[in-house]
Amino acid sequence: MESNGNDESANMLMKTVALLGWYSTPHVQNGNDIRTHLKELIPEQQARLKKIKSEYGKVQLGNITVDMVLGGMRGMTGLLWETSLLDPDEGIRFRGLSIPECQKVLPAVKTGGEPLPEGLLWLLLTGKVPSKEQVDALSAELRSRATIPDHVYKAIDALPITAHPMTQFTTGVMALQVQSEFSKAYESGIHKSKYWEPTFEDTLSLIAQVPSVAAYIYRRIYKNGKIIPANDSLDYGGNFAHMLGFDSPEMQELMRLYVTIHSDHEGGNVSAHTGHLVASALSDPYLSFAAALNGLAGPLHGLANQEVLLWIKSVVNECGENISKDQLKDYVWKTLNSGKVVPGFGHGVLRKTDPRYMCQREFALKHLPDDPLFQLVSKLYDVVPPILTELGKVKNPWPNVDAHSGVLLNYYGLTEARYYTVLFGVSRAIGICSQLIWDRALGLPLERPKSVTMEWLEKQCNKSV
Ligand code: AMX
Numbered sequence: 317m318e319s320n321g322n323d324e325s326a327n328m329l330m331k332t333v334a335l336l337g338w339y340s341t342p343h344v345q346n347g348n349d350i351r352t353h354l355k356e357l358i359p360e361q362q363a364r365l366k367k368i369k370s371e372y373g374k375v376q377l378g379n380i381t382v383d384m385v386l387g388g389m390r391g392m393t394g395l396l397w398e399t400s401l402l403d404p405d406e407g408i409r410f411r412g413l414s415i416p417e418c419q420k421v422l423p424a425v426k427t428g429g430e431p432l433p434e435g436l437l438w439l440l441l442t443g444k445v446p447s448k449e450q451v452d453a454l455s456a457e458l459r460s461r462a463t464i465p466d467h468v469y470k471a472i473d474a475l476p477i478t479a480h481p482m483t484q485f486t487t488g489v490m491a492l493q494v495q496s497e498f499s500k501a502y503e504s505g506i507h508k509s510k511y512w513e514p515t516f517e518d519t520l521s522l523i524a525q526v527p528s529v530a531a532y533i534y535r536r537i538y539k540n541g542k543i544i545p546a547n548d549s550l551d552y553g554g555n556f557a558h559m560l561g562f563d564s565p566e567m568q569e570l571m572r573l574y575v576t577i578h579s580d581h582e583g584g585n586v587s588a589h590t591g592h593l594v595a596s597a598l599s600d601p602y603l604s605f606a607a608a609l610n611g612l613a614g615p616l617h618g619l620a621n622q623e624v625l626l627w628i629k630s631v632v633n634e635c636g637e638n639i640s641k642d643q644l645k646d647y648v649w650k651t652l653n654s655g656k657v658v659p660g661f662g663h664g665v666l667r668k669t670d671p672r673y674m675c676q677r678e679f680a681l682k683h684l685p686d687d688p689l690f691q692l693v694s695k696l697y698d699v700v701p702p703i704l705t706e707l708g709k710v711k712n713p714w715p716n717v718d719a720h721s722g723v724l725l726n727y728y729g730l731t732e733a734r735y736y737t738v739l740f741g742v743s744r745a746i747g748i749c750s751q752l753i754w755d756r757a758l759g760l761p762l763e764r765p766k767s768v769t770m771e772w773l774e775k776q777c778n779k780s781v
Contacts, residue, residue, distance in 0.1 A: 348453035351516065353442050358512065358757045361398075365758050382773060389584075390664060395592065396760065397583025399440040399750045407671035408581055410436060411443045415577055415671045422576075423451045425551065430573040433552050433746060434458065437523065440580060440750035455551050461524035462546060468492055469532060481533050481735045482613040486606050488529035492522065493602035502598065511598075512757035518601040519749035526742045527552070531559035538732050556742065560730065566683055567728040573679060574721065577672045578740050580747025585664070586611035587618065591748040592755060596763040601752050608748050609741050615659070618718075618740040623659035625722030625733040627651070628692060637688040644692075644699045652707070660719030661700050663712045669697075672717035676724055689723040 347353065377393045384392045400410045410418055422431035422445065434454045438446035446454070471491035472484050493499075497514040506514065528546065535543050539561060547558050553572035562568070583592055591608030595601065612618035635643050651658055663670065680690045697715060704713035722736060768776075 346447075348450050350438060350441060350450070350454055350457070353444070354512075354516065354753070354757070357442060361754070362758060382777065385768070385773070388664075394765065395583040395589065396758075397588070397592070397751055398443075398754050399747055400580040400582050402582040402665050404665055404667040407666060407668070410580060411439050413439070413445075415675050418576065419675070421445050423448045425554070425569075425572070430553075430569045431576045432572055433575040433579065433743070436576045436579055437746050437750065440747060441753065457520065458524040458552055459546075459548055461521045462528055464492070464525055464528050464532075465495065467494070468529060472529075472533060472536065477537055480613070481537060481738045482609065482619070482741070484533045484537075485530060485738045485741055486609045486613070488533065489522070489526070489602060489606040489609060492525060492529070493600065493606070495521070496600040496602050497521075498600040502600075508759065511759075512753055515601055515756045516753050519752055522601055522605060523745050523749055526745050527556040527559060530738045530742045531556065533738060534560050534732075534735055538735070562728060562730065564728065567730075570679065570683075570724055570728060573675065574724075574739060575743040575746065577675060578717065578721075578743035580744075580750070582665075583751065585617065586614065587744055588748055588751070592751060593763050595752050595755055596760065601749060604752060605745060605748055608744065612741055612744060613737055616657070618737045618744075620659045620716070620718035621721050621736040621740060622733045624718050625726060625736065627659050628689060628696075628723065629733075631692065632689070637692065639692065639695070641695060641699055644695055645703065648696075648700055648703050652703070658700055658704065660696075661704060661713060661715050662710055663714075663716050666714070666716065667712050669714040670716045670719075673715045673720050676717070676720040680720070680724060680727075684724070684727045687723065687727050689726060693720060693723050 378391075380392060384390060400408055401412075402408050406414065408415065413421065418431050418436065418439070422435040422439065424431055432451055432455075435446050435451045438444070438450055438454055468488050468491040472488050475484055475487060497517040498511070501510075501514040532543060535541060544559050544561055546555055548555075550558055550568075551572070553575050554568040556575070557563070557568045557571040562571075581588065583589055587608040590611040591604045594607040595604035599607075615623055631639060631644070631647050635647065639647075648658055677694075680687070680693075684690055696719070700715070701713035704710040721739075722733060725731075725736065725739070726733075
């Protein structure tokens, strides 16, 4: 693998990043074994959290209003999530780095290529941009853990082939759970200061194994069960595309980009929060990640990428590929008037166009500018936001990540929209699992917010007026 880390602008960016202090942890020793890095970082971060607790424990972070309690806790700061932070206007930053910055500084297969997901995993776990050698070592570590026990395939095969791919995927992850090192260690009485170690073992194995489980499901449902073995000469994203049946260099690049940008979106979204919540009961990483996947499978969250392509295809079926903007407006209103959402638009936190949408748009402009479905997606970018704004209640009329991913996959031949959320799930393993290691390393407690009844709210509010 070549690195693009020597690129001059990337070096400049790294210096700026260091000057701005985004990496708050001191320099750690060079070395390619990620465990060694974590062993050094964990005591520093434990001390940091202890200091925050003791010095700022009573500082208020905002007022909770009735609207927040009734409105799905929007805007309520209530979780610690180290691996990424979402700004409503700028979008996601992975350990301080925006998506374009990650594209510049993370190692790639070829200079100027898309970031390798293993590099992002290293960044999320350690807060440091890895060298090419470190990424290669992590790729090799993942490959060494990628073998799936046979009973996992049998568990999936027990489901009807018509079962939704996400149901099959969650079943596969649950079947992997029997190998959990964390649950074995807990049963044998491990000391809590060591929880992160079996969590690390489980999460790395889980990240290593989900692409094979996901590819098995794809080939089982759509390719007559003809399974493609892993290619050990490929990286994580390239090999995933290969096992699905796609060997073009462009599709492999798309998969690297896809996995990287879908990996993490701070802690409050349904899948990340669910994984973190379930793990706070010391459920092992497999149980926690399977729970997260069940949240991702909802149409307001990860299933939206399936919904977008199906919706776009229904537009084409009814009006043809060369639909005018006026016809498209009518179609959007028809969707809204039938009581449905326009999939791929809006967000719980973002208030501008999602940078994950923008980088996929740039990929499309580079590789498939004339694709009719891409052109339709571009038209939707013009047509939908003014209509959602006109509704008067939508807080963010702009497109999110899911508005774009389907047409890219479809262009390269991965046309089965019902499968798309599984790709999202494979990617999410990287972010959720990285944070789970830190959850246990930092000794984060059982999550248990307070709930109230309407009667309690009425009484409380009557007292305060
Ligand atoms: N189409 C139609 N109505 C929409 C809308 C959309 N794209 N986005 C928001 N609204 C509506 C809401 O349904 C809500 O209506 P209600 O008051 O009648 O219930 C109102 O606008 C206010 O919602 P909001 O505060 O702007 O959004 P939210 O935080 O409650 O929900 C989200 C965010 C993403 C669920 C919503 O924008 C939506 O349903 N979008 C379409 C589905 C989608 O693309 N989901 C993927 C999100 C990204 C991801 O997780 N992968």
